[in-house]
Amino acid sequence: MQIHVVQQGESVYTIARLYDSTPNAIIEANELETPGDLVIGQALVIPIVGRFYFVQPGDSLYSIGQQFGISAARLAEVNGISPAANLTVGTRLYIPDRPPTPITANAYIEPYGKEVSNRLRSSAEKRAVLLSYLAPFSYEIQPDGSLKAPPLDNFKQIAANNDASLMMVVTNLADGEFSAELGRTILTDENVQNKLLDNIIATAKEVGFGDIHFDMEFLPKELRENYNQFLRKAKQRLSKEGLLISTALAPKTSAEQKGAWYEAHDYKAHGEIVDFVVLMTYEWGYSGGPPRAVAPIGPVTEVVDYALSVMPADKILLGQNLYGYDWTLPYEPGGEFAKAVSPQRAIQIARENNVSISYDTEEQAPYFTYTDKDGNEHEVWFEDARSIQRKFDLIKEKGLLGISYWKLGLSFPQNWLLLGDQFTVKKS
Numbered sequence: 001m002q003i004h005v006v007q008q009g010e011s012v013y014t015i016a017r018l019y020d021s022t023p024n025a026i027i028e029a030n031e032l033e034t035p036g037d038l039v040i041g042q043a044l045v046i047p048i049v050g051r052f053y054f055v056q057p058g059d060s061l062y063s064i065g066q067q068f069g070i071s072a073a074r075l076a077e078v079n080g081i082s083p084a085a086n087l088t089v090g091t092r093l094y095i096p097d098r099p100p101t102p103i104t105a106n107a108y109i110e111p112y113g114k115e116v117s118n119r120l121r122s123s124a125e126k127r128a129v130l131l132s133y134l135a136p137f138s139y140e141i142q143p144d145g146s147l148k149a150p151p152l153d154n155f156k157q158i159a160a161n162n163d164a165s166l167m168m169v170v171t172n173l174a175d176g177e178f179s180a181e182l183g184r185t186i187l188t189d190e191n192v193q194n195k196l197l198d199n200i201i202a203t204a205k206e207v208g209f210g211d212i213h214f215d216m217e218f219l220p221k222e223l224r225e226n227y228n229q230f231l232r233k234a235k236q237r238l239s240k241e242g243l244l245i246s247t248a249l250a251p252k253t254s255a256e257q258k259g260a261w262y263e264a265h266d267y268k269a270h271g272e273i274v275d276f277v278v279l280m281t282y283e284w285g286y287s288g289g290p291p292r293a294v295a296p297i298g299p300v301t302e303v304v305d306y307a308l309s310v311m312p313a314d315k316i317l318l319g320q321n322l323y324g325y326d327w328t329l330p331y332e333p334g335g336e337f338a339k340a341v342s343p344q345r346a347i348q349i350a351r352e353n354n355v356s357i358s359y360d361t362e363e364q365a366p367y368f369t370y371t372d373k374d375g376n377e378h379e380v381w382f383e384d385a386r387s388i389q390r391k392f393d394l395i396k397e398k399g400l401l402g403i404s405y406w407k408l409g410l411s412f413p414q415n416w417l418l419l420g421d422q423f424t425v426k427k428s
Contacts, residue, residue, distance in 0.1 A: 001421040002046035003385045005359075006038045019046045031344065031413045039350045041357030043366070043384040045417045055091040068095045103395070103423040104402035106133040106167060106278065106317060109155070109409065116153035123408040124155060128162035130419055132426050133211060135167035137407070139203070140174070143185050145195030147203060156208055163427040165210035167246070170200065171217075178218035180260075187219070187226040197237050204243055210428060211275070212238055215248040221263035228269040235273050244275040251281050251303040251319075255310075271311025278404040279303055282321040287337040291327040291379040293365035295320065297390050304398055317404040318395055322412050324382025329369075344411035346382035357384075364390045385414040392422055402426075 002019055012023040012035050027035045029047040038044075053064060061072035061083060068075075076083040079093050109124055111117070128134055136155055140148040147170070159166050172183045186192055200212055212234070219227060231247065238245050247270050250261045255268070270277050281300045285292035300318075307316055324346050325338035341349065346366075350357050353370035360367060367381045395403060403419075419425075 002051040006042045045414045055087045100424045104132045107405040108135045108137045108407040110137040133167040138169040138171040145192040165428040167211045168209035183219040211244040213246045219264035224264045248278045268310040276315045278317045281319045290331045293363040297364035313399040322410040326380045329377040342410035
């Protein structure tokens, strides 16, 4: 697969010729609704085997080979040139594919209300082929240890049709928010815990869940060890039933990190107890905060590095957002919340307002600004093929177990093209 960033004056026809592809292949792969009106700075994925590289000043076969993990001799061979050849700037070189990397891929799916929308159902049907786990969000723990189930629709059949497992997400949500007091009740009352685990096991057997995923957030810091002990108890009981156990962890960079979302999450203990974890490595740019990349590569890498210092790489799923935000400027604390947008919608907004897309090389994320019809200034940060490729590179560099997406139902075709091209998704 080839990532191409649209330049001034380019069309799907000129881009297709550049890579020996076809306009229709590019249109279909990127789900282009207006293929005759590309946005400058828009990142497209070109569906070809391998990729092409255009020689830059100072390049050599050795330096190019180092960049793509191929020897200079092999690079010369596949391109039919001498290993001693002087490279001319602009020369197109073919880079063959590397063997795909085995990966575990999870995606949460969050129905609203009592029914699953056609959009969510369609997204699950389309993307489950590239998933190890499909995770309906969520089973809400009640104060007595019972569970309030989400609508499951035909998720079980969708997972089965694609050799994926269902993940049972269990949360301390109450009235749409993570509840510290509910968390306290669960983690300090053994009778509630025992009833909860009874209900989880019964539900898992009835529905066919393969992994029990605890996403317990906003827990009081004094409950840190209570949570660890609960997970030890849960691990013992669930393992006897042939069930895996996993947890979601707030994005920490040290054991002592302060804050209501962090202190009760003990990375070292979770790494020892559970089968795998999901690092929630997103929301640096968030709806109530100032404009910024949702998952900037620097902070994401810092969280991964801390996790790797206390747990094995093969227990870590990197959390990845499938959305961005549109902020109205000027940003004011406590003011208007940013609007969540899919990557495809972000590109539409840029096109509708005739603005180009820029790319922040430090954050490794695309962004743009525009003025709406009422004269309000906006700033949009989102994900594209380049930003997701950087996360894929991080997974490979660090040898992580895989990736976990929040959440299905948001259009981002380039992500799925690159995921399927570079990884072999492990199945149940």
